[in-house]
Structure formats: structure tokens, C-alpha cells
Amino acid sequence: MITTYRPDVAPLGPLWLSALVALLPLVTVFVTLGGLRWKAHRAGLAALLVAILVAVLGYRMPIGSALLSASEGAVFGLFPIVWIVFTAIVLYQITVVSGRFEDLRAVFGLISSDARIQAMLIAFCFGGLLEALAGFGAPVAITGVMLMAIGFSALRAATVVLLANTAPVAFGAIAIPIITAGNLTKIPYHEIGAYVGHQTPIIAAFVPLFLVYLADGRRGVRQTWPVALATGVTFGVAQWISATFVSVELTDIIASLAGLAAAVVVLRFWQPAGGADALAALHAERDHERASLSEAQRAALPEAPPERGTRLTGSRIAMALFPYLLVIVVFSLSKLVTPIKDWLTSTDVKIPWPGLDGQVLTVSGKVSTSTVYTFQWLSSPGTMLLICAVIVAVVYRVTPVQFVGEITGTAKKLKFSMLTIASVLALAYVMNLSGQTITIGTWIAGTGAAFAFFSPVLGWLGTAVTGSDTSANALFATLQQTAGQKAGIDPTLLVAANTSGGVVGKMVSPQNLTIAATAVGLLGRESEILRKVIWWSLGLLVVLCLLVGLQSTPVLSWMLP
Numbered sequence: 001m002i003t004t005y006r007p008d009v010a011p012l013g014p015l016w017l018s019a020l021v022a023l024l025p026l027v028t029v030f031v032t033l034g035g036l037r038w039k040a041h042r043a044g045l046a047a048l049l050v051a052i053l054v055a056v057l058g059y060r061m062p063i064g065s066a067l068l069s070a071s072e073g074a075v076f077g078l079f080p081i082v083w084i085v086f087t088a089i090v091l092y093q094i095t096v097v098s099g100r101f102e103d104l105r106a107v108f109g110l111i112s113s114d115a116r117i118q119a120m121l122i123a124f125c126f127g128g129l130l131e132a133l134a135g136f137g138a139p140v141a142i143t144g145v146m147l148m149a150i151g152f153s154a155l156r157a158a159t160v161v162l163l164a165n166t167a168p169v170a171f172g173a174i175a176i177p178i179i180t181a182g183n184l185t186k187i188p189y190h191e192i193g194a195y196v197g198h199q200t201p202i203i204a205a206f207v208p209l210f211l212v213y214l215a216d217g218r219r220g221v222r223q224t225w226p227v228a229l230a231t232g233v234t235f236g237v238a239q240w241i242s243a244t245f246v247s248v249e250l251t252d253i254i255a256s257l258a259g260l261a262a263a264v265v266v267l268r269f270w271q272p273a274g275g276a277d278a279l280a281a282l283h284a285e286r287d288h289e290r291a292s293l294s295e296a297q298r299a300a301l302p303e304a305p306p307e308r309g310t311r312l313t314g315s316r317i318a319m320a321l322f323p324y325l326l327v328i329v330v331f332s333l334s335k336l337v338t339p340i341k342d343w344l345t346s347t348d349v350k351i352p353w354p355g356l357d358g359q360v361l362t363v364s365g366k367v368s369t370s371t372v373y374t375f376q377w378l379s380s381p382g383t384m385l386l387i388c389a390v391i392v393a394v395v396y397r398v399t400p401v402q403f404v405g406e407i408t409g410t411a412k413k414l415k416f417s418m419l420t421i422a423s424v425l426a427l428a429y430v431m432n433l434s435g436q437t438i439t440i441g442t443w444i445a446g447t448g449a450a451f452a453f454f455s456p457v458l459g460w461l462g463t464a465v466t467g468s469d470t471s472a473n474a475l476f477a478t479l480q481q482t483a484g485q486k487a488g489i490d491p492t493l494l495v496a497a498n499t500s501g502g503v504v505g506k507m508v509s510p511q512n513l514t515i516a517a518t519a520v521g522l523l524g525r526e527s528e529i530l531r532k533v534i535w536w537s538l539g540l541l542v543v544l545c546l547l548v549g550l551q552s553t554p555v556l557s558w559m560l561p
Contacts, residue, residue, distance in 0.1 A: 003062055003359070004358075004359050004360075005061050005062055005359060005361065005434075006361040006362075006363070007059060007061070007361075007362075007363055007433075007434055008059065008363075008435060009363055009435065009439055009442055010439065011058060011059050011060065011439075015439070015442065015443055016443060018058075018439050018443075019439050019440050019442075019443035019444075021054060021058050022054065022058070022431070022435075022436035022437070022440050023440060024050050024051075024054055025048070025050045025051035025054060025430075025431060025436070028043070028046055028047040028050045029043055029044070029047045029427075029475070032047070039416065040416070040420040040467065041416045041417075041420040041423060044419070044423030044427065045419075047423070047424075047427050048070060048423050048426050048430065051427050051430040051431050051434075051436065052066045052067070052070060054434070054436060055430055055431075055434035055436065059434045059435055059436065061433075061434045064355065065355075065356060065359060065433070066430055066434065068353060068354075068356040069356065069360075069426075069429045069430045069434070070426040070427075070429060070430050071426070072353045072356065072429055073422075073426035073427070073428055073429025074422040074423070074425060074426040075373065075422075076183070076373065076429070077422040077423075077425030077426065077474075078418065078422050079375070079376075079380070080176075080179075080380040080381070080382055081176055081421055081425065081470060082414070082417075082421050082422070083382035083383075084173055084174055084179075084380065084381050084382040084385065085173050085414070085417075085421075086382065086410060088133045088173050088174065088382075088385050089414070090385075090386070090389050090406055090407055090410050091133055091323060091327075091388055091389040091392065093406040094323075094389055094392050094393050094396065094398055094403070094406060095323055095392070097398060097402050097406060098392075098393075098396035098397070098398050100319060100320050100396060101320075103312065103316050103319070103320035104320040104321070105122075105146055105149075106312055107312065107317055107320060107321075108121045108122055110312060111260075111263065111267060112263075112267055112271075114271075114275035114278070114279075115151055115152070115278060115282055116212050116215045116216050116220050116223075116224055116272070116275070116278050117212075117263070117272065117275075118150050119147055119150070119211060119215050120164075120208045120211050120215075120227075120228060120263075121231075122143050122146050122147060122150075123143045123147065123160050123161045123164035123211060124167065124207060124208050124211060124231065124232075124235070124256075124259065125231070125235075125256050125257075125259050126143060126146075126256070126260075127139040127140075127142075127143045127164050127168070128167060128168040128235070128255060128256035128259070129252070129256045129257070129324055130142060131169060131171075131252055132168060132171065132173075132174065132250075132251075132253045132256065133173070133174070133323075133324075133327065133385070139164075139165050139168075140158075140161050140162060140165055140512060140515050140516045141515050141516070141518070141519040142519075143161045143164070144157050144158055144161045144520045145520070147160060147161065148286075148520060151279055151286060152215075152282055152286065153282070153285045153288075153289040154289060154521055155289065155520075155522065155525075155529065155532070156215070156282070156285065158516040158517060158519075158520045158522065158529050158532075159214055159529060159532040159533055160214050160215060161516060162512065162513075162516055162529070162533050163210055163214060163536055164207060165507060165512070166204075166207060166503055166504055166506070166507060167200065167203065167207045167235065167239075167503070168204075168252040168255070168256065169503040169506050170196045170200050170499045170500060170502070170503050171193070171239070171243070171248065171249075171252040171255075172252065173470075174331075174384075174385065175193060175248045175249045175251065175252075176381075176470050177468075177469040177470045177473050177502065178192050178193045178196060178248055178473075178499060179249075179381070180425075180470050180473050180474055180477070181473040181477040181495050181498070181499060184370075184428060184432065184473070184474065184478050185477050185478055185481045185491070186369065186370075187491065187492055187495060189248060190248050191492055192492060192496050192499070193243045193251070194243055194244045194561040195492050195493055195495075195496035195560060195561065196243060196496045196499050196500055197239055197240050197242070197243025197248075197251065197561075198240065198243075198244070198551075198559050198560055198561060199497070199500040199544065199551075200239065200500050200503055201235075201236030201237065201239045202236065202547060203503070203543065203544070204232060204235050204236040204239055204255070205229075205232045205233045205235070205236035206232055207232055207235075208228040208229070208231045208235075208259075209221060209225060209228045209229060209232060210536065212224045212225075212228050215278070216274075216278045216281070216282075219274060219278070220278060223272045223274045224272045226266060226270060227263055227266045227267060227272065230262045230263065230265075230266045231259045231260075231262050231263045232259070234258050234259050234262035235255045235256065235258060235259035235262075236255075237258075238255040238258035238259070239251055239254075242255060244561055246332075246336070247331060247332065247335045249331050249335060249381055250327075250328055250331050250332065250335070253324060253328055254328070257324065319395075319396075322392065323388065326391060326392065327384075327385070330387060330388055331381070331384060334379070334384055344378055344379035345379055347379060348374050348375065348377075348378075348379055349374070349377065350372055350374055351372065351374070352373075353372065356371045357371040357372060358371070360433050363435065368433060370429070370432065370433060371433070390403075421468075421470070421471070424468075424471045424475070425474050427474075427475070428475060428478070431478075432478050437479050440482075441478070441479045441480070441481070441482025441483040441485075442482060442483075442486050444479070444483045445482070445483045445484075445485075445486030445487040447487070449552065449553075450549075451483055451484075451487055451489065451494075452489050452493070452494065452497070452548055452551075452553075453548065453549030453552075454545065455480055455483075455494045455498060455545075455548060456497045456500055456501030456504075456541060456544040456545050456548055457501060457541065458472075458476045458479070458498055459472050459497065459498035459500065459501025459505065460501040460505035460537075460541050461505065462475050462476050462498070462505070463503075463505035463506050463509060464505040464506075464508050464509050464537075467506070467509035467512055468506075469499060469502035469503065469505075469506065472498065472499075472502040472505070473495075473498060473502070476498050477495050477498055480495050480498045481494065481495055489552050490552065493548065493551060493552060494548075497544070500544055500548070501541065501544055503544075504537050504540040504541050504544060505537065505541070507533045507536065508533060508534055508537045513526040513529055513530055514526055516529060
């Protein structure tokens with residue numbers, strides 16, 4: 001029989017000892033995934049087992065409650081988190097199978113013939129759209145191949161797309177990292193998103209400048225800075241406005257399209273010099289790289305996709321952009337029109353978790369509200385994306401057989417990822433409900449106000465190891481919240497800092513490095529790519545730490561919503 005459980009902050013006596021034991025599940029993740037190089041799903045399951053053992057043996061949580069906590073977390077991981085990722089990728093695949101994706105790629109060639117500008121638009125603006133809808137490494141893989149198609153060497157292409165993927169990660173896959181943090185901390189996710197929207201745009205504004213530097217060095221910055229700065233600043237301002245006043249879910253879509261529009265406007269009145277010289281240098285580097293590879297390595301390099309022969313027309317351009325415009329319309333209606341929003345919310349089903357609800361208390365002795373699962377069968381962003389996918393399939397004349405094929409194919413590709421996400425969320429629920437998270441947070445809060453300067457590091461570490469900002473929030477969001485409450489720092493600021501820190505950690509995660517290396521044909525040379533991006537990641541992390549630290553003080557607190 002399940003008995004009522006109330007966690008103890010220091011079940012082993014000294015707080016530091018209890019915190020070290022509570023850290024064991026997280027240490028397991030870092031060691032197995034980062035050190036032993038286990039597959040992510042195996043590392044997640046191992047850490048979950050350790051968390052259950054710590055909960056039962058260290059915190060004296062009834063084993064039934066521990067297992068039920070894990071089951072609720074796993075179900076939440078599958079729905080809505082996996083559901084959102086799954087439907088987003090299906091939507092993208094529909095654009096590929098229909099042949100319209102190549103039209104979208106060709107649109108960038110119409111905007112500018114300069115390879116440096118094309119790289120910025122493809123990796124930053126289009127990559128942001130892909131991150132908004134799919135995430136999950138898709139932007140890195142797809143835009144990496146596209147950059148090679150316009151003349152970039154494999155190594156340079158991988159470096160550019162990894163750095164470009166920094167800006168939109170926090171709001172990726174329809175803001176699922178932020179939604180996850182909100183569900184776990186019970187802080188309204190739109191509030192967390194607004195805080196993140198006052199942090200990441202500072203970095204996003206300068207990313208296009210960094211990209212043209214990576215593409216062509218100082219010459220590239222000197223010759224293209226007006227359009228790069230206009231694109232970045234517009235993206236950052238749009239991200240700020242959308243996250244604060246419009247829709248957290250639509251933030252990356254709006255920002256990416258706004259950045260693209262800014263580039264188009266600038267390029268109508270001004271064109272950069274030196275495009276031919278830059279392209280010649282890129283081709284020379286690409287040829288030298290190919291010459292240095294073995295025959296087997298050259299065979300692994302991706303071939304450029306064939307161009308469609310028909311000239312792009314206004315209608316084809318509109319059709320290529322249709323899925324992204326449709327998503328904006330659907331999400332705007334569901335999130336901004338109050339009657340529709342209220343009706344959708346009214347369809348949510350609240351499910352008190354059997355055997356767990358009412359049986360777990362908080363440290364203060366109140367009944368935990370985390371044991372009620374909300375089944376958002378209609379209001380979930382994943383369901384909205386599925387509706388969009390069906391409409392796009394009809395408009396693009398994708399047959400039912402093709403549509404079902406993309407669904408089953410995506411399910412097969414994501415099977416281990418589903419297990420990973422489910423195990424990580426199960427781990428988070430066990431740690432949170434057993435009291436392990438609050439023990440760690442209370443211990444860390446001993447650093448006082450100084451913790452605000454270091455809070456993004458946790459998000460950076462979590463994403464660097466797991467490859468997912470969502471997983472980093474699942475691991476550390478509640479910990480950040482607890483530390484903030486204990487240290488007298490705004491908890492929403494620290495939860496947002498965890499998300500923002502994860503943004504700059506993704507480019508150095510083993511999973512993302514492998515995706516980039518595989519896409520451009522450099523599998524096994526991830527260490528070379530890492531050496532190219534590690535200093536960018538660490539430098540941007542320092543900027544975020546200073547920004548968040550100062551936002552926790554009167555110096556920059558005025559920036560917060």
C-alpha cells in the first residue's frame with residue numbers, strides 16, 4: 001500500500017552529504033554519456049535507475065511512489081514533448097517529399113548571389129525556421145548540406161551551421177524547452193519565455209556577423225556588415241517582441257522571417273563587394289579539402305541536390321513559404337484569439353495520477369500539485385502542427401500513402417529518441433518528487449547572490465552533455481527555481497538562464513557534432529569541428545553569465561519584463 005511521503009531536505013544529516021548523494025543521477029548522465037560515450041537512451045535509463053535507488057534508499061521514498069513518479073514523468077515526456085517533436089518533423093518531411101523544399105532553397109539564390117550572404121540566410125534565417133518547427137538536429141543536418149551545395153568546404157560548412165544554430169534553440173520545436181521548464185516548475189511558461197526573450201536576442205543580434213566572419217574572415221565582415229547587422233538586430237528585436245508580447249511558440253518563426261525580410265530590404269538598395277573573390281576562395285578551400293581526403297572519405301561527402309529546371313515564379317515562392325505562414329496563422333489563432341484559446345484549453349483533461357496523487361507532499365507539507373497530469377489532446381502545439389501537416393499535405397498533393405509513410409518513417413527514426421526523452425523526464429520527476437532537486441538547490445543557494453552569475457553554466461553543461469535544451473531544463477529547471485527561492489533571486493530569471501545557457505551549449509554537444517559531421521561527410525572528425533566551435537561556445541557563455549548576473553542586480557534589472 002502506498003503511504004503518504006514528505007521529502008526531507010537533508011535526509012542523510014549534513015546538507016552537503018545529502019546534496020552529493022542527490023547529485024548521483026546527474027553524475028551518472030555526465031559520466032555515461034560524456035565520458036563512457038553510451039547511447040543517450042542507455043545513459044538516460046541508467047540515470048533513472050540511480051535516481052530511483054537514491055529516492056528509495058537515501059530519501060526513504062516508498063518504492064511504489066518512486067516508480068509511479070517515474071511513470072508520470074515518462075508519459076509527460078511522450079506527450080506532449082515527443083508529440084511536438086514528432087509532428088514538427090512530419091511537417092518538414094511533407095515539404096521534402098512534395099519537392100517544395102528545393103524551391104525554398106532556390107529562393108535564397110534569388111535574394112543574393114553572394115555566397116557569404118547566402119550562407120547567413122540559409123544557416124541563420126532558414127535554420128531558425130527549421131529549429132522552430134523541427135529542432136532535433138534537423139537545422140544542422142539540412143543547412144550543412146545546403147552550404148556545401150553553394151561551394152563551402154565540409155569543415156567550414158559544419159562550423160557555420162553549428163554557430164548559426166545558437167540563436168533559435170531556446171524557442172525551438174515550438175518552444176518545447178520553455179514549455180517543459182514551465183510544466184516542471186509551475187511557473188507560467190510564457191513568463192519564462194519573456195525572460196529568455198530578454199537574454200538570447202542580445203546574442204542573436206551579432207550571430208550573423210560571426211557567421212560572415214567564419215565564412216570569409218575580416219574581409220567578409222568588412223564587406224557585408226550592413227546586411228549582417230540588419231539581419232541580426234531585426235531577428236533579435238523580433239525575438240524580444242514575440243517572446244514578450246505575441247507568442248512564445250511562434251517566436252523563432254516570426255524572428256526568422258523578420259530577419260529574412262530585413263536582409264531582402266537592405267539588399268534591394270545595397271549590394272556587398274567582393275562576392276566573386278570570396279566564392280573563389282571558398283571553392284579553392286573546398287577543392288583542397290577534397291584533395292586531402294582518401295577516396296573513401298570523398299565518397300562520404302554529400303552530393304549537391306539537383307536543381308529543378310523550372311524557373312521560380314511568384315506562385316512557387318509563395319507555395320514554398322506556405323507551411324511556415326500556415327503555422328503562424330494557426331498558432332496565432334490558437335494563442336492570441338481569446339475565445340479560441342479558452343475553448344482549446346477547456347478540452348484539456350486533468351488526470352490525477354493513480355496511486356500517486358495526494359500521496360506526495362512538498363517539503364513544506366502541502367500536497368504536491370505535480371501529481372496531476374494534463375492531457376492536452378487538442379490544445380497541444382503538437383496537435384496544431386499535425387493539423388498544419390495535414391493541410392500542407394492536401395495543398396501539396398501528397399498522397400495518403402506518402403503521408404502515412406512519412407509518419408511511420410519518422411516514428412522509426414525517433415524510436416530511441418523517444419526512449420531518451422521519456423527516461424530523462426522520468427528521471428526529472430523522480431528527483432523532483434523525492435526531494436533530491438530541492439536538496440541540491442538548497443545547497444547551491446549557499447553561494448548567495450553570486451549564483452546568478454553562474455546559473456547559465458548549468459544549462460550549458462546539461463545541453464552539452466544531453467544534446468537537448470529540453471533535457472537540460474528537465475534536469476535543472478526545478479533546481480534553478482529552488483536555488484533562486486533560497487538565495488533570494490528571482491526564480492524565473494534563473495530558470496530562463498538555464499534555458500539561455502543551453503542555447504550556447506548545443507554547438508559543442510557530442511550529438512550535435514556527430515549530426516553535423518555526418519551531414520557534411522566528416523564522420524569521425526568531430527574533434528576537428530569541436531576545436532573550431534568550442535571557443536565561440538565558451539565566449540558566448542561568459543557573455544550570458546555576465547548578462548544574467550547583472551540582470552539580477554539593479555544594474556540591468558530594468559531589462560526584465
